[in-house]
Each structure stands twice: as structure tokens, then as C-alpha cells.
Amino acid sequence: MILLKKYYPSANYSDIIDKLNEIAEKNIDPSIRFKAHLASIYLNFYDIIDIRPKFDFDHEYIYKQITGQLENNLVVNN
Numbered sequence: 001m002i003l004l005k006k007y008y009p010s011a012n013y014s015d016i017i018d019k020l021n022e023i024a025e026k027n028i029d030p031s032i033r034f035k036a037h038l039a040s041i042y043l044n045f046y047d048i049i050d051i052r053p054k055f056d057f058d059h060e061y062i063y064k065q066i067t068g069q070l071e072n073n074l075v076v077n078n
Contacts (some may be wrong), residue, residue: 002062005043006051013043038066048073 001016020043023036042049051065 002039002042002051002066003053005046006053009046017043035063038063041070042066 001013001020004011005013017040020036020040024033024040027033027036042051049066049069051062053062
């Protein structure tokens with residue numbers, strides 16, 4: 001979904017965001033909850049988060065980019 005939003009930003013992702021938020025809240029696996037939350041954040045705020053996918057990318061790489069940019073933005077704003 002993150003890559004779809006990157007390349008097709010004008011599509012309607014509201015149902016997907018709702019499902020990601022549900023997963024982030026209710027899934028028993030903390031890793032999955034965290035990734036769902038990051039994906040939801042990206043889908044909502046893609047205009048301030050610049051991901052740079054690789055063709056042979058590891059999914060973890062995308063989440064690390066989102067996390068890093070969120071950390072940098074929070075440090076700068078504080």
C-alpha cells in the first residue's frame with residue numbers, strides 16, 4: 001500500500017487506512033501493529049514523508065525510511 005500511495009497518490013485509500021488503523025490497534029503481534037501504524041501514517045502524510053524504494057528493496061527498508069523521517073521531523077520540531 002505504501003508503494004501504491006507513492007506512485008498513485010490521488011487514489012482513495014480511506015478504507016485501507018481504516019483497516020490499517022484497526023490492525024494497528026488490535027493485532028496481537030507488536031511488529032505488525034507498528035508496521036500498520038507506520039503505513040497508516042504514510043498514507044495520511046505522504047506529502048511530508050519521502051520514501052525512496054529500491055527495485056530489490058526489503059520491506060523493512062521502507063519502514064526504516066518512514067521511521068527515520070518521523071524521528072527527524074520530531075527532533076527538528078522540538
